Amino acid sequence: MSGNHYVINSNSIKQLEIAFKQGATEAGNALTQWIGKPISVHLDSITPVPLGESMNLLGQPDEPVCCCIMHLEGAFRGRLALAFSDESGMALSEMLTGIAGSNEWGELEKSAALESANILGCAFLNAMVQSAASKDIATVLPSPPSFHRDYAMSLLxxxxLEQAMIADRVLFVRTQFFMKGKALVWHLLFIPDTLES
Structure with missing residues (x-):
């Protein structure tokens, strides 16, 4: 902990595992209420990996991926990203809008994805802060999510970028989504700013 925010590096990230798990649980609860179908979110990985290996986090580096990204200040600094394939994103949009058959990212589809990212992202962050709270740290300030679609490598x-400038290994927290026990092709990534060198 430094000043009014957590410094997250390879030593401290394990100490915050309970906070990350609580964040994942609350994100699943919020998404279940939003979509109207039972969704669970599980902590998948909090292990530092070489920068080169991180390029495979979202599948093949040369495949297109969609990402809703929130920039974070306050107790936890970094980025929170909801990543998904085109197919998974369209399925989410269909569940929310009831409009089937869409295969392009129009304003309605983007809006559904962004609102979903905002709801589950805020639930994840609030639970993290409450679980790891101290008298000095009580808030996290996320930006509104922005929608991006690009090749997986370019997005990652x-x-x-911030971490790669100062280290050859990157830190991230990754969650996986399940609906009725079946894995969904969605990932919530928390990528902290880190002072590790």
Whole structure:
């Protein structure tokens, strides 16, 4: 902990595992209420990996991926990103709008994805802060999510830019989504700013 925010590096990230797990649980609860179908979110990985290996986090580096990204200040600094394939994103939009058959990212589809990212992202962050709270740290300030669609490698390079400038290994928290026990092709990534060198 430093000043009014947590410094997250390879030593401290394990100490915050309970906070990350609580964040994942609350994100699943919020998404269940929003979609109207039972969704669970589980902590998948909080292990530092070499920068090169991180390029495979979202599938093949040369495949298109969609990402709703929130920039964070306050107790936790970094980026929170909801990533998904086109197919998974369209399925989410269909569940929310009731409009089937869409295969393009129009304003309605983007709006459904962004609102979903905002709801589950805020639930994740609030639970993290409450679980790891101290008298000095009580808030996290997320930006409104922004929608991006690009090749997986390009998106990940942008997300890890801050860390890649000072280290050859990157830190991230990854969650996986399940509906009725079946894994969904969605990932929530928390990528902290880190002072590790």
């Amino acid at each position: 390079q942008g997300l890890f």
